[in-house]
Amino acid sequence: MTIEQKPPFPPFNTETAKQKVRLAEDAWNSRDPEKVALAYTVDSVWRNRAEFIQGREAIVAFLRRKWSKELDYRLIKELWIAQENRIAVRFAYEWRDDAGSWFRAYGNENWEFDENGLMKRRIASINDLPITESERQYHWPLGRRPDDHPGLSDLGL
Template identity: 75%
Template sequence: MACADTSSEIRPPLPPFTRETAEQKVRLAENAWNGRDPEKVSLAYTPDSRWRNRAEFPQGRAQIVEFLTRKWEREHEYRLIKELWGFTGHRIAVRFAYEWCDDAGSWYRAYGNENWEFNEQGLMKTRYASINDLPITESERLFHWPQGPRPLDHPGLSELGL
């Protein structure tokens, strides 16, 4: 399988990461995912990006778009917070939580960790996610901002005790 040429696509901040640029990369990813636009989100990944997300293994942007489309069709009122866990060179480790409700109106908080690896242009070439869902009541929800990016003054995971 030939590798796709991504030399014309640049997605700052670029590796090798510093604490500041790794935190920027995490917040940019969080904002994009909270925008819930599968096509736009897919552009942060290499055309041949490889994922593991729970028991699914999307590969390439087309499969990422299909995956995210299905995800956000069933996960209503999706709100996500990501937090930098660690970084080195071309890799970033993230922990996250997101809240959502299903078609029946049942609420969940998903907790997880992601390991990311980037190419020289700042596109993510691998994403490995481990995720667990916890049923919650609507009154237990902690993420109440309007649909879209988390406001800058909204607490992060550590501040929320998650």
């Protein structure tokens, strides 16, 4: 039996936590539910807004549902703090609905990892703000945010 691992591993320092945050951002920007789910333990527990999710299959179903509604999704995550096997991040993402209305979602996540670098707990608090198309700040092609694109702090978000 192969043990699943997702480096970097806890305990995290600032640099390894930043790496973990960027890897998570990149995976979510792929909008590939199966790929994203592999970063979580098979029995991972989530609270996403008011929804409670447990296990990879439920994570995949949730993400499929999410990205079928949140079109042109682009996300930026930023490390808030890391200690031992826990990381706190803040994030903002932009998306539009099928009617063409744009939104920016702001939130915070608390992450807890197992010894193999897989996330076993994710607690997310998120709020959506309607924005106009001209207020959008994320204009890179769908997929990974380019390395030279400003982060949240640089954008004043």
